[in-house]
Amino acid sequence: MTDSSRVLVDGRRLRCTDVVRVARWSASAELDPAALKRAHEAYLVAKDIGAKRAVYGRTSGVGANRHHIVDPDTADQHGLRLLKSHAGGTGPAAPDSLVRSTLLIRLNQLAAAGSGVHPRLVRALETALRVGAVPRVHSLGAIGTGDLSALAEIALTLAGHRPFAVGSLDPVPISPGDALAFISSNAATLAESVLAWHDLRELLHASHAVAALSYCALHGSPEAFSERVHAQRPHPGSLHCAAEMRRILWGEGEPEPGSRLQDPFGLRAFPQVQGPALDAADALESTLTIDLNAAAENPFIDIETKDAYHHGHFSTAYLALSLDHLRAAIHHVAELSAARLSDLVEPELTGLTPFLSAGPSGSSGIMILEYVAHDALSQLRHAAAPVTLGTAVISRGLEDHASFSTQAARSATAVVTAYRTVLACELIGAVRALRLGTAELPDAPVSEAFRTAAETLPMIPEDHPLTQEITHAEHVLKTFARL
Numbered sequence: 001m002t003d004s005s006r007v008l009v010d011g012r013r014l015r016c017t018d019v020v021r022v023a024r025w026s027a028s029a030e031l032d033p034a035a036l037k038r039a040h041e042a043y044l045v046a047k048d049i050g051a052k053r054a055v056y057g058r059t060s061g062v063g064a065n066r067h068h069i070v071d072p073d074t075a076d077q078h079g080l081r082l083l084k085s086h087a088g089g090t091g092p093a094a095p096d097s098l099v100r101s102t103l104l105i106r107l108n109q110l111a112a113a114g115s116g117v118h119p120r121l122v123r124a125l126e127t128a129l130r131v132g133a134v135p136r137v138h139s140l141g142a143i144g145t146g147d148l149s150a151l152a153e154i155a156l157t158l159a160g161h162r163p164f165a166v167g168s169l170d171p172v173p174i175s176p177g178d179a180l181a182f183i184s185s186n187a188a189t190l191a192e193s194v195l196a197w198h199d200l201r202e203l204l205h206a207s208h209a210v211a212a213l214s215y216c217a218l219h220g221s222p223e224a225f226s227e228r229v230h231a232q233r234p235h236p237g238s239l240h241c242a243a244e245m246r247r248i249l250w251g252e253g254e255p256e257p258g259s260r261l262q263d264p265f266g267l268r269a270f271p272q273v274q275g276p277a278l279d280a281a282d283a284l285e286s287t288l289t290i291d292l293n294a295a296a297e298n299p300f301i302d303i304e305t306k307d308a309y310h311h312g313h314f315s316t317a318y319l320a321l322s323l324d325h326l327r328a329a330i331h332h333v334a335e336l337s338a339a340r341l342s343d344l345v346e347p348e349l350t351g352l353t354p355f356l357s358a359g360p361s362g363s364s365g366i367m368i369l370e371y372v373a374h375d376a377l378s379q380l381r382h383a384a385a386p387v388t389l390g391t392a393v394i395s396r397g398l399e400d401h402a403s404f405s406t407q408a409a410r411s412a413t414a415v416v417t418a419y420r421t422v423l424a425c426e427l428i429g430a431v432r433a434l435r436l437g438t439a440e441l442p443d444a445p446v447s448e449a450f451r452t453a454a455e456t457l458p459m460i461p462e463d464h465p466l467t468q469e470i471t472h473a474e475h476v477l478k479t480f481a482r483l
Contacts, residue, residue: 003027009104009126010035011112014292016285019194022129023101031111031126038113038303039122046116046177046301049308056299056310058116058177070176079179083156086183089138089149094188096134096166099154101191103129105292106151109185113303114295117181124158124172133167137188139410143392144403146314147188155182184297186316189406193323194288196412200330201281203419204274206480207333208241209449210427211270212248214340216441216450217433218349221258222249224268237275237282245271248483251444264349266340273336277329284322291319316405317388323408324386327415331377331384334422338373344429345370356432358461366429368466373425380418383411424473428466431457445483452479 003025007018010032021027050058060066062082070078094102107125110117128134135157141149155178156162160171214220223229225245230238249255262268296313345355345366357365392402431453434441441447456472 006030007104008032009108009111011038011108011110011295012293014105014108014289016194016197016288016292019101019104019191019292020198022104023097023191023195029104029107029126029129031107031122035111035113036119036122039110039115039117040119041303042113042116042301043118045303045306046181046308048306049301050177055177055308056180058180062180079174079176080159080161082179083152083159083174083183084161086148086179087152087156087162089141089153091138091140093165094137094139094150098188098191098195099134099137099165100129101194102137102147102150102188103135103154105190105194106154106182106185106187108292109187109294109296110182112293112295114300115181115184115297116301116308117178118173118175120172121155121158121178121182124169128158128167128169131167131169133169134165136163136165142186142189142406144186144189144316144320144405144407145399145401146184147186147406148183150188151183151185152179155179181297181301184314186291186296186314186319186405189316189319189409190288190291192409192413193284193319193405194292196323196409196416197281197284197288197326199416200326200412200419201285202481203416203423203477204277204281204330204333206477206483207274207337207423208244208248209446209480209483210337210423210430210477211267211274211340212245212446213430213434213449213453214344214426215245215249215267216439216446217430217437218263218267218340218343219259219439220263220267221260222246222255223258224263225249225271230271235275235279237278238271239275240278241271241274248445248449250442253442253444256442264339264343266336266343270336273332277326277333280322280326280329284326287318287322291316315401315403317403320388320403320405320408323405323412324388327384327408327412328386330415330419331380334377334380334419337422337426338370338377341370341373341426341429344426344433350433350437352433352436356429356436357463358436359463363463365463366432366466369425369429369470372466372470373422376418376421376425380415380422383414383418385411387411420474420477421470423477424470427453427473427476428457428469432459435459449480449483452476452483
């Protein structure tokens with residue numbers, strides 16, 4: 001998918017969806033001239049303040065070296081030394097889409113005009129995005145107090161001291177005050193968080209259609225999704241989930257009664273479990289939107305008061321806690337998906353053969369999918385563990401707290417992969433059960449979901465490897481998200 005539209009970068013109105021468009025779909029990023037003008041004003045203010053008094057990272061060292069004043073005779077090389085010393089990341093190279101999203105977020109933050117960085121670095125970021133030049137950035141080296149190593153690698157690449165992974169630009173000089181002004185940001189962590197948020201929200205939306213197919217295959221009861229029921233406990237997410245289930249399952253029609261007095265939890269408690277995850281995704285989007293447009297550099301260069309303020313905006317506790325919340329909520333949702341898969345292979349609930357087998361007696365059918373789903377669920381469970389319980393004391397004891405939002409974002413990426421697999425296994429089971437059963441689908445979006453999945457997933461009666469079908473089912477989920 002490509003996007004020929006443009007995203008205006010002004011430091012104030014960047015949205016999470018804009019980041020995804022630029023990072024993955026090749027939308028163009030256009031810097032607002034007024035924002036560049038404000039960034040230039042901040043640069044002049046920072047330069048003037050640094051000539052009059054000590055400013056952290058500009059006229060001094062950083063971390064525990066904050067009281068070490070830079071020798072005026074070597075000040076011209078201070079910024080470059082700082083970048084080289086901090087470009088110590090390791091691990092695998094970050095994907096191009098993640099680096100592009102990092103470039104866009106950092107560009108927008110610099111456009112908020114609180115860093116005091118030289119405007120040529122701002123323009124260089126815009127140019128890199130426009131021509132498709134992608135720096136090579138290592139994935140490890142941050143703990144939620146600033147993506148110092150990743151951003152130092154980007155700055156050194158723009159300055160011509162490191163090779164680009166894709167494309168190239170003419171090198172730009174590094175001014176004495178540029179180094180900390182450029183790397184004082186959590187842009188890389190925000191970038192991974194935005195992409196994970198997008199993918200998880202997409203899977204959550206797709207899960208409504210998957211659960212609806214399982215509902216039909218299991219002859220579920222409509223009472224669990226009743227508007228009357230959910231009005232009594234009106235949490236936004238559960239209200240939305242129940243409404244989506246009614247829309248997908250019945251459209252404008254009336255539901256048929258269920259086949260049992262009460263359904264298993266996988267159907268009956270779906271809105272109550274899905275709702276918190278939907279709410280958590282919305283809360284994370286709000287947190288991300290604030291941080292994408294934040295002039296959070298330390299020190300903050302204020303063009304209105306013409307002063308520099310030293311502060312703790314490098315801390316990303318809001319982001320880390322929001323990510324922990326969403327991952328935990330999705331673990332509960334994925335547990336219900338695995339539970340519905342187990343229901344689908346149970347003859348007492350479907351009226352079909354054990355494991356939906358269609359071969360000779362003793363055939364295994366889709367038995368292996370439960371193993372695959374629970375393997376993925378165990379991976380998700382580990383990735384959902386809270387990272388915010390960690391601690392760090394570094395820089396000779398001066399920096400005695402870390403949010404570990406970087407690790408929270410990394411874990412969210414792992415949750416995407418695991419949750420997608422769990423949903424894909426349920427989808428295969430639901431489609432197979434509907435093919436083998438006699439249930440008539442209502443004239444509603446659930447019928448469209450079934451046709452879409454059936455066009456992609458083959459019906460092979462005899463026992464066979466299911467690996468390719470899991471992959472195909474994962475691709476179908478993208479279509480379901482837009483159902």
